[in-house]
Amino acid sequence: MLYGISYYPEYMPYDRLEQDVRMMRDAGINYARIGDSVWAMCEPAPGRIDVDLLGPTLEELHRAGIQVVLCTPTYAIPSWLSLEHPEVMNSRADGTPWPYGDRQNADFTQPAYLFYAERIIRRIMERWADHPAVIGVQVDNETGGRAIHSEAATREFVRRLEEKFGGIENLNEAWGLNFWSHRLTDYAQLWSPGDRAQGGGNSNPGYDLEWRRYQADLVTEFLAWQAGIVREYLREDQFVTHDCVGGHGLPHSNRKAVGEVVDVPAENFPHHTQEALSHPPRGGHPPTYHDASGIHGAYQLFQRGDMARASGHRNFLVTEMNPISVGGPAHNFPAYDGQWRLAAYTCISRGANAVAYWHWHSTHHGSETYSHGVLNHDLEENRNLTEVRRIGHELQRAGDQLTDLEAEAEVAFLYSPDSRYLLGFEPCLAVPGTAQGDRCSYERIFDTFYRAFFDERAQATVTHSLEDLEKYPVVVAPSLYAAADESFDRLLNYAEQGGHLVLGIRSGYMDDLGRARWERAPGPLRPGVGAGYNLYSNLESAIPVTSVDGLPLDEGAAGEGWMDELVLEGAEALAVYDHHEFGRFPAVVTNRYGKGRVTxxxxxxxxxLGRSVARWVLAEAEVRPLGADLPESVRCTRARRPDGRLLRFFTNWSSRAATVPVPVAGRSVLSEEAVAIGEEIELGPWDVAVLAEEGSR
Known part of the structure; x- marks a missing residue:
């Protein structure tokens, strides 16, 4: 198990390398990520390259037994590159260039950028890749936050369109370009792309869908290019990684595609703390860059871990988690005591093979002065470091038992980047209290369904793939808005063969080219749903729902934001609206389909309402969630070690202590004490316990 930090000695106000490393070693830290922002220091002028400045840090960390992931420093370019080659600066959607003075503002498809980036990568790799401290290399950093709008990138986009669609008449038909007289006679007539929210002129959803797919492809191709260079220098025991932003990720990065070009995926997991980490969720900090859809509470960390596995890898690295606080000068929320430890073991329980904090020390200057490190600006001991040390010492004893875990899952959530793109371009939900479309509509819908099943204690996974769905008794497609007919056929086949398929709003409405289907909704899913609709409405306020038969509802159950005017075509109504007009339409329906069921x-x-539906679905699928008799704030999940032994993780997401009766005999992984059936585990506020089940090999 890797446990550590990102370390930036070049940001320190004075040389304290030896002291820092000594404090790290004392805290049980065995891993450091370095070098992601050193390009200007290593190459202060074009061609004047000296990468030896990394040497003292590597040597000191190595002497302390701390392993290193070395980064390619390509996401933040030196100022001379922007001055000598202004063409490397990326453009906004309206054609104006991004100015220097930020990061990730270069066009990584531009030849001059690629030339200089390759040169600095190779010099660092030649000098340091074989250093005994280096166990892997991270290529770039959180790539995919900004689209590439250069003329060259646009020309390449048009070339790929022509390759995909062939003759221009095919594009006219696919995008419906008769609308507003947009019909083309030649690909050269295609107007400039761009998101309307960023000043772009495009208004066609099919165009935007292809553009977003293309931007994600550019990110994947760029990371694959870097990985190819790096692998020329690596030993067989070293790996290539890249740190995606956790949760729904950046707008132009496809987690599954990135996972296919790295050896080990990594994720950055900034998260809410204090009351906003509790379960049931309470409060919530002001929205930040990592919280566009409003997710908070305990389930945010479980969901991030489950989504990390959607890269296609069983295990992953968490390269950035909250130290003191993350977010900015008006977003200071240091965790309560115990919450750092709770977050670390939750990530591990879902398959993390590394837990690391961004970063070791708070910087004294720059735009991230108040995205704190483990040490604050005084660089002294604090309660964050005290807890980091406790976790480090526990992992020194037990880390081998917690590595390479395979997290259990009973419910699979199908993630659709295409649906996210289209619902970002033409949102179906409004920002609450306004008439403005919510560009995080897909994220809100997805998070709502994930939380519903988390509330009912289901163990989950997230997948981009339609393969092997049979492993899961329940599959949830929260909003499969856009897909080819074959994808919908595959989902219905899953239900027909005995699975329970759960669908949310907008599913089946668009095809894979971003066109509204010319058939009654929900399109190809209609036979399985056993109901259809042709009208739908946004909801300005929540509408209560009542049970029809067989669906016990929690108090206050209601529909929000949207409703379909469903008409039964063989399905049963489970809940209807308590409303003077919409009361004739069911809110939730279910239909037996082959050997299975579609809800x-x-x-x-x-x-x-979400929890009520999840409870009913799990019971119908004969899923018995773990810990149903535990206090509401306590969650139990399970994972399997490579040797076959099962681990149970008990987590308490509350400031109140809880008592957990032990359902199986075993041994506490963290305290190393034997536990008998019927004994009780005392969980303090924000506490965690890990039990290795006896006889579970």
Whole structure:
């Protein structure tokens, strides 16, 4: 198990390398990530390259037994590159260039950028790749936050369009370019792309879908290019990684595609703390860059871990987690005591093979002065470091038992980047309290369904793939808005063969080219749903729902934001709206389909309705969630070690202590004490316990 930090000695106000490394070693840290922002220091002028400045840090860390992931420093370019080659600066959607003075503002498809980036990568790799401290290399950093709008990138986009669609008449038909007289006679007539929210002129959803796919492809190709260079220098025991932003990730990065070009995926997991980490969720910090959809509470960390595995890898690295606080000068929320430890073991329980904090020390200057490190600006001992040390010492004893875990899952959530792109371009939900479309509509819908099943204690996974769905008794497609007919056929086949398929609003409405289907909704899913609709409405306020038969509802169950005017065509209604007009339409329907079942939720359920539906679905699928008799704040999940032994993780997401009766005999991984059936585990506030089950090999 890797446990550590990102370290930037070049940001320090004075030389304290030896002291820092001594403090790290004392805290049980065995891993450091370095070098992601050193390009200007290593190459202060074009061609004047000296990468030896990394040497003292590597040597000191190595002497302390701390392993290193070395980064390629390509996401933040030196100022001379922008001055000598202004063409490397990326352009906004309206054609104006991004100015220097930020990061990730270069066009990484531009030849001059690629030339200089390759040169600095090779010099660092030639000098340091074989250093005994280096166990892997991270290529670039959080790539995919900004689209590439250069003329060259646009020309390449048009070339790929022509390759995909062939003659221009095919593009006219696919995008419906008769609309607003946009019909083309030649690909050269295609107007400039761009997101309307960023000043671009394009208004066609099919165009935007292809553009977003293309931008994600550019990110994947860029990372694959870097990985190819790096691998020329690596030993067989070293790996290539890249750190995606956790949760829904950056707008122009496809987690599954990136996972296919790295050896080990990595994720950065900034998260809410204090009351906003509790379960049931309470409060919530102001929205930040890592919280666009409003997710908070315990389930944010479980969801991030489950989504990390959507890269296609069983295990992953968490390269950035909250130290003191992350977010900015008006977003200071240091965790309560115990929450750092709780977050670390939650990530491990879902398959993390590394837990690391961004970063070791708070910087004294720059735009991230208040994205704190483990040490604050005084660089002294604090309660964050005290807890980091406790975790480090526990992992020194037990880390081998917690590495390469395979997290259990009963429910698979199908993630659709295409649906996210289209619902970002033409949002179906409004920002609450406004008439403005919410460009995080897909994220809100997805998070709502994930939380519903988390509330009912289901163990989950997230997948981009339609393969091997049979492993899961329940598959949830929160909003499969856009897909080819074959994808919908595959989902219906899953239900027909005995699975329970749960669908949310907008599913089946668009095809894979971003066109509204010319058939009654939900399109190809209609036979399985056993209901259809042709009208739908946004909801300005929540509408209560009542049970029809067999679906016990929690108090306050209601639909929010959206409703479909569902008409039964063989399905059963489970809940209807308590409303003077919409009361004739069911809110939730279910339909037996072959050996299985399809349940359709025709609204955005609030927490009470979502939990009620999840409880009913799990019971129908004969899934018995772990820990049903535990206090509401306590969650139990399970993972399997490579040797076959099962581990149970008990986590308490509350400031109140809880008592957990032990359902199986075993041994506490963290305290190393034997535990008998029927004994009780005392969980303090924000506490965690890990039990290795006896006889579970």
């Amino acid at each position: 359709y939720v025709g609204t955005l359920p609030n927490a009470a």
